[in-house]
Amino acid sequence: MMMEPSWSEVSALIQSEGDERNVGTQIRRAREERGWSQTELAERVSRVLHPYSEKVSSSIDRVAVWRIENPDAKSGGRRVTIAELIAFAKVFNMTIAELLLPTGAADRQKAWAAVEAAFEALQAVRMATSTYREAVMRVRAFADVDEELSHQIIERRDAVQEAHAESYRKQWERHRHEFTGSPRDDLHAFAEANLTPEVAALIDMTSTKPMNLWAWAQGRTVPAEGA
Numbered sequence: 001m002m003m004e005p006s007w008s009e010v011s012a013l014i015q016s017e018g019d020e021r022n023v024g025t026q027i028r029r030a031r032e033e034r035g036w037s038q039t040e041l042a043e044r045v046s047r048v049l050h051p052y053s054e055k056v057s058s059s060i061d062r063v064a065v066w067r068i069e070n071p072d073a074k075s076g077g078r079r080v081t082i083a084e085l086i087a088f089a090k091v092f093n094m095t096i097a098e099l100l101l102p103t104g105a106a107d108r109q110k111a112w113a114a115v116e117a118a119f120e121a122l123q124a125v126r127m128a129t130s131t132y133r134e135a136v137m138r139v140r141a142f143a144d145v146d147e148e149l150s151h152q153i154i155e156r157r158d159a160v161q162e163a164h165a166e167s168y169r170k171q172w173e174r175h176r177h178e179f180t181g182s183p184r185d186d187l188h189a190f191a192e193a194n195l196t197p198e199v200a201a202l203i204d205m206t207s208t209k210p211m212n213l214w215a216w217a218q219g220r221t222v223p224a225e226g227a
Helices: 007-017 020-034 038-049 062-069 082-092 096-100 105-145 147-178 187-192 197-205 213-217
Strands: none
Touching: 007 096, 007 105, 020 038, 020 062, 020 082, 020 096, 038 062, 038 082, 082 096, 105 147, 105 197, 105 213, 147 197
16 A cells, blocks of 8 residues: 555645745755755756766756855855756755745655554554454354364364464574574464464354454464553
């Protein structure tokens, strides 16, 4: 699920808050965050603008960077061409939108995109929870009246749990030299506390206890502290 703003959302944000004067501010902020001098930035941008020239008589020098960063200076600011704007974005590994927008605007847009993604994710969780609960209860109902089916599900549960514990044992043996603590004596208990979806579902199907869906979603047999 994407948590980045869509092109249309970014475009709308640029139209409402974008300003050429923000470019100088963002360039200065990005340069200072990286600890670059104006001369160093000019050299980096020049290499992007002229990638195939060993010796470049660049239109971007230290003075040009200063004028770009100070568009309202009495000595006269300097406008940025589209090619230069793209070069600055590449040098800073930023989007052009981040250069055109005021500080924090792009992050706020991303935050709202994450808010929307959270709404959608929670709805999906609720739907999945309902589907899971209904499926488990249906299996329980069938197993209650079909002893052979109940026996088969229990056998499957035990076999899957054993395979799950064995996989942890093999991982431990393969990587035990990487651990400084003492080895776990009860690998079955550790495996049961870190369940796969298949193991968790089979346990629910063969139990009469209420389903602990929060713990299952976290891959544990018990909820996290404070959950």
